Amino acid sequence: MTTLTTETIDPQRFKAATVLEFVEQALLKSGVNKSVAKLTAKGLWQATIRGVDSHGIRLLPHYLNSVKGGRINSNPKFRFEKTTASTGRLDADHGFGHAAGITAMHHAMGLAQTSGTGQVAVFNSNHCGSMAYFALEACTRDMIGNAYTHATPSMQSTGATSKFFGTNPICMAAPMASEGPFCYDGATTQVSINKIRMHGDSDKDIPLGWGADESGNETTIPSEVAQLLPIGGYKGFGLAMMVDIFSSMLTGAPSGDQVSKMFKDPLSEKRHLGQFYSATRIDAFEEPERFKTRLQDTAERIRSQARLEPEVAVQIPGDPEKAHQADREMNGIPINDTVLEQFETIAQELKIQSLAV
Amino acid sequence: MTTLTTETIDPQRFKAATVLEFVEQALLKSGVNKSVAKLTAKGLWQATIRGVDSHGIRLLPHYLNSVKGGRINSNPKFRFEKTTASTGRLDADHGFGHAAGITAMHHAMGLAQTSGTGQVAVFNSNHCGSMAYFALEACTRDMIGNAYTHATPSMQSTGATSKFFGTNPICMAAPMASEGPFCYDGATTQVSINKIRMHGDSDKDIPLGWGADESGNETTIPSEVAQLLPIGGYKGFGLAMMVDIFSSMLTGAPSGDQVSKMFKDPLSEKRHLGQFYSATRIDAFEEPERFKTRLQDTAERIRSQARLEPEVAVQIPGDPEKAHQADREMNGIPINDTVLEQFETIAQELKIQSLAV
Numbered sequence: 001m002t003t004l005t006t007e008t009i010d011p012q013r014f015k016a017a018t019v020l021e022f023v024e025q026a027l028l029k030s031g032v033n034k035s036v037a038k039l040t041a042k043g044l045w046q047a048t049i050r051g052v053d054s055h056g057i058r059l060l061p062h063y064l065n066s067v068k069g070g071r072i073n074s075n076p077k078f079r080f081e082k083t084t085a086s087t088g089r090l091d092a093d094h095g096f097g098h099a100a101g102i103t104a105m106h107h108a109m110g111l112a113q114t115s116g117t118g119q120v121a122v123f124n125s126n127h128c129g130s131m132a133y134f135a136l137e138a139c140t141r142d143m144i145g146n147a148y149t150h151a152t153p154s155m156q157s158t159g160a161t162s163k164f165f166g167t168n169p170i171c172m173a174a175p176m177a178s179e180g181p182f183c184y185d186g187a188t189t190q191v192s193i194n195k196i197r198m199h200g201d202s203d204k205d206i207p208l209g210w211g212a213d214e215s216g217n218e219t220t221i222p223s224e225v226a227q228l229l230p231i232g233g234y235k236g237f238g239l240a241m242m243v244d245i246f247s248s249m250l251t252g253a254p255s256g257d258q259v260s261k262m263f264k265d266p267l268s269e270k271r272h273l274g275q276f277y278s279a280t281r282i283d284a285f286e287e288p289e290r291f292k293t294r295l296q297d298t299a300e301r302i303r304s305q306a307r308l309e310p311e312v313a314v315q316i317p318g319d320p321e322k323a324h325q326a327d328r329e330m331n332g333i334p335i336n337d338t339v340l341e342q343f344e345t346i347a348q349e350l351k352i353q354s355l356a357v
Numbered sequence: 358m359t360t361l362t363t364e365t366i367d368p369q370r371f372k373a374a375t376v377l378e379f380v381e382q383a384l385l386k387s388g389v390n391k392s393v394a395k396l397t398a399k400g401l402w403q404a405t406i407r408g409v410d411s412h413g414i415r416l417l418p419h420y421l422n423s424v425k426g427g428r429i430n431s432n433p434k435f436r437f438e439k440t441t442a443s444t445g446r447l448d449a450d451h452g453f454g455h456a457a458g459i460t461a462m463h464h465a466m467g468l469a470q471t472s473g474t475g476q477v478a479v480f481n482s483n484h485c486g487s488m489a490y491f492a493l494e495a496c497t498r499d500m501i502g503n504a505y506t507h508a509t510p511s512m513q514s515t516g517a518t519s520k521f522f523g524t525n526p527i528c529m530a531a532p533m534a535s536e537g538p539f540c541y542d543g544a545t546t547q548v549s550i551n552k553i554r555m556h557g558d559s560d561k562d563i564p565l566g567w568g569a570d571e572s573g574n575e576t577t578i579p580s581e582v583a584q585l586l587p588i589g590g591y592k593g594f595g596l597a598m599m600v601d602i603f604s605s606m607l608t609g610a611p612s613g614d615q616v617s618k619m620f621k622d623p624l625s626e627k628r629h630l631g632q633f634y635s636a637t638r639i640d641a642f643e644e645p646e647r648f649k650t651r652l653q654d655t656a657e658r659i660r661s662q663a664r665l666e667p668e669v670a671v672q673i674p675g676d677p678e679k680a681h682q683a684d685r686e687m688n689g690i691p692i693n694d695t696v697l698e699q700f701e702t703i704a705q706e707l708k709i710q711s712l713a714v
Contacts, residue, residue, distance in 0.1 A: 084473025086443040087641035116441025117474055121642045144602070159671040160662035172599045174606070182602065184595040209566075216665045232588025238541040238674035241659075242529045245501070245539065245652065249531070250642040255655045284444035285478045285607040295602065298612045302598075305517035308573045314516040317595035 012340065013332030014355055020045040022343065022355050023057055029350040030067050031074040036099040043098030047130035048333055051324025052185075054194050055130040057335075061342045062263070063096070063127075069267025072096060072126050078103050086115040089251075090122045094270050097128025097149075101275055105134045105145065108279040112143055116284040121251040122275040127262055131171035132185040132321070138279040139173050139181040142288045147171040148246040149275040150253070152262045155189050156227040158234040161216030163227040164256045167192065168243035173318075175282075177289070177296035180325075183318035188240040189228040196222050246276040369697065370689030371712055377402040379700065379712050380414055386707040387424050388431040393456040400455030404487035405690055408681025409542075411551050412487040414692075418699045419620070420453070420484075426624025429453060429483050435460050443472040446608075447479045451627050454485025454506075458632055462491045462502065465636040469500055473641040478608040479632040484619055488528035489542040489678070495636040496530050496538040499645045504528040505603040506632040507610070509619045512546050513584040515591040518573030520584040521613045524549065525600035530675075532639075534646070534653035537682075540675035545597040546585040553579050603633040 024041035028034065040063075048056030066072040076095025080103075082088045088107055092100035104120040111118025128134075131147040138145025151166025167187035174182045191210050199206050200222030208218050211225030219225060230236025241256075248255035253274025260271045282288045299316050307314055328334075335343070340356065347354040381398035385391065397420075405413030423429040433452025437460075439445045445464055449457035461477040468475025485491075488504040495502025508523025524544035531539045548567050556563050557579030565575050568582030576582060587593025598613075605612035610631025617628045639645045656673050664671055685691075692700070697713065704711040 084638070084641045085471070087473035087638075089642060114442070115472055116444035117476055119474055119637065119641075144607075157659055157662050157671060159665055159669055160659070161665050162662055164659055164662065170596065170599075172602070174602050182598070184599050186589075186592045186595060190589055190592075216663075231592050232543075232547055234672075234674075235543045235547075235588050238543060239527065241539070241655075241673060242527075242541050244655070245529070245531050248655075249648050249652050250501075250637075250639070252643055252647075255651060257658060280476065280607075281441065281444075282607070284441045284476075285446060286609055290609075291606050294612060295606050298598075298601070298605075301614060302514055302517070302521055305514050305519055305521060306573075308516055308518050312516055314514060315591075317591075317598060 012356075013334050015332050016045075016049055016329055018355065019048070019057060019333045019335075022347075022353070023060055025352040026060060026064065026346050026350055029352055030064050032067065032096070033075045036074070036076065036096055039099035039102045040096040043102070043129050043133045046133050049325050049328045050130070050132065050321040051328070052130050052132070052321065054192060057333075058339045059127075059129070061346065064346065066126070066267050071267045071269055071271065076100070080104075080107050080120075082107075082111070086111050086117050086119060088118075088120045090120055092122050092125040094124050094126065097122075097126040097273060097275065098133065100125050101128045101134045101147070101277065102137060104275070105137045105147075105277045105279065108277050109138055109141055109143060112279040112281045113141075117278065117280045119276070119278040122277070123251040123253050123272070124270075125253075125273040125275055126271050127273065128275055130185060131169050132173065132183050134277055135171045135173035135185070136181055136183060139175040142175055142282050142292075144280040144282060145171075145173045146278045146280075147275065148243045148277075150244050150247040150255070150259050150273065152259060153257050154193060154228050155230055155237065155240055156212050156216060158230065158237040165237070165240040165244055166259060167228065168240040168247075170239065170243060174295060175288075175292050176299065177292040179296070180322055181318065182295060182299070182316065183321065185317075186231075188230055188236045188243065190231050190236070191228065193225070193228060196225050196228075247274045250274075250276060369713075370691050372689050373402075373406055373686055375712065376405070376414060376690045376692075379704075379710070380417055382709040383417060383421065383703050383707055386709055387421050389424060389453070390432045393431070393433065393453055396456035396459045397453040400459070400486050400490045403490050406682050406685045407487070407489065407678040408685070409487045409489070409678065411549060414690075415696045416484075416486070418703065421703065423483070423624050428624045428626055428628065433457070437461075437464050437477075439464075439468070443468050443474050443476060445475075445477050447477055449479050449482035451481050451483065454479075454483040454630060454632065455490065457482050458485045458491045458504070458634065459494060461632070462494045462504075462634045462636065465634050466495055466498055466500060469636040469638045470498075474635065474637045476633070476635040479634070480608040480610050480629070481627070482610075482630040482632055483628050484630065485632055487542060488526050489530065489540050491634055492528045492530035492542070493538055493540055496532040499532055499639050499649075501637040501639060502528075502530045503635045503637075504632065505600045505634075507601050507604040507612070507616050507630065509616060510614050511550060511585050512587055512594065512597055513569050513573060515587065515594040522594070522597040522601055523616060524585065525597040525604075527596065527600060531652060532645075532649050533656065534649040536653070537679055538675065539652060539656070539673065540678065542674075545587055545593045545600065547588050547593070548585065550582070550585060553582050553585075604631045607631075607633060
């Protein structure tokens, strides 16, 4: 069976540190201020090193065009307002969602430090990449992290012919005793549109339950897919609405079908996105070492359950990402020819060190 | 098409207030203390009036037997310990989970009142019924409510032959401008074992994606189902583990496959269950009237999307429950013959007013 990752086209691999440096330099030379460039590069790079290629460095050209177009403010002033002992709001000033998100999570962690929990609503934000970046940050201080964002409308509403919410992911991370954190980071749609397109590129049908056509009827033909289906039918739709309440209603940002399109709307238009972050101190409830040991033990019990297919390991959320990270830290980050060409163009335009050299 | 609710067997209907009184009297006469009986009866009754029959008054005989057997402490002392400005722990002293849950949510709301958000971990608890009971309570004070609980192992682990987590529901409620709150309350399994049994009773096959047999293979034959499948495959499994982290790890309660069996384990054995509740003040982020108006508007936009099937309305989470509630408040609560017989026996044993009179 063909695996649908970038590896199948035998891409070149590049040192992890070199890739991080390239992304950061590209942002800096595009006029993005230093701290935002650093936090944003780290976010893109971290998604890629964890194997979440869809949300990683491949988006760099799009982001740079968004800076050029004026959608993304290259020199934002993040304004944080503490509203109660455990809550606050962050105006992202139309800067990168990655940098705004980490800044918001740091505020949430600060609130949690003094008050047990911290919750921060971000507004005037942009696409923020992989939510794991923010939730994992909380784990560095023995906290549980949660992250929510809305997204471009793509999910068919249950019982309707058309889409309304986006892939609206739920993300949660918690530290473990003897390995990196547990991390669940999943869209409330069954799959991404990317995964469907990759099936199309390979002339393969998709299973029912992934996508529907323009009229709202489920289809197995990738090219007919006009909208994505939620996990568990009405359940995933309900979860997407829950995420919308956190990231749209609590932040004051556009809701559901009013969220702008990441790729189709003009790159001069601000997106006014919202995100919601929370941090919970474990020691407000349980001795952290006991928590981490018990979570580790639970993970081991799951991994040692009898396998349905002898050659496929039983995994917990985050296991595939941990494997990718170990591989890519050691063997380098694979970058396919399309992305590599785009990076070459960027290097020439911005007069920065090319990756290929 | 046959609908799979209690209505199909044309049960008798009883006044909502009479049913509530019956359940409360049965608890009181079984030795349950007054405040616990009141809160527990309200929880069971509320699930039923909202049409969530699986978690409603039909469980009364089981609960009374659990009191008799010693599993449920009829006179618990709930001990609350505030641990930080926004967090606390509640020892449920092996009392009813319903009463412990509402008590915990009230503490969470109190913490939120002073600190913006409140989170309370409950331990030494029992089955607590429908999670909506607790999340909806937060909405009475313009807060968002969240509720998590673990449950008897029933969900097949992704990639494994056997089950590990329970139906581990996610529940969230938020107030709306001109109707009762938005309320999502859904198991992380595709369906309940009850729904599968009802298909079996009607000699109907079930779709793939609902259940698996003893060996872990998906089946369409209800009688072969030994475990339930998660929503969205590995995604629902990940969400169930997230819920387990809140309700097991943070509370110190048993985790995953260590959670005892609701019906099969002896009724003399304590269950030591854990639940996790949180309340978030809306005005810590957004003007509550604006929040409620925008959520109302979003709901209306969804409901007015073109229908996939002309005769089936597009709904948001909580809509079916609101329809049930309106019907049952006006026309009475339907109770099927099996449950009615059990209630008659209870009435005779405890010398309380029979429902049937």
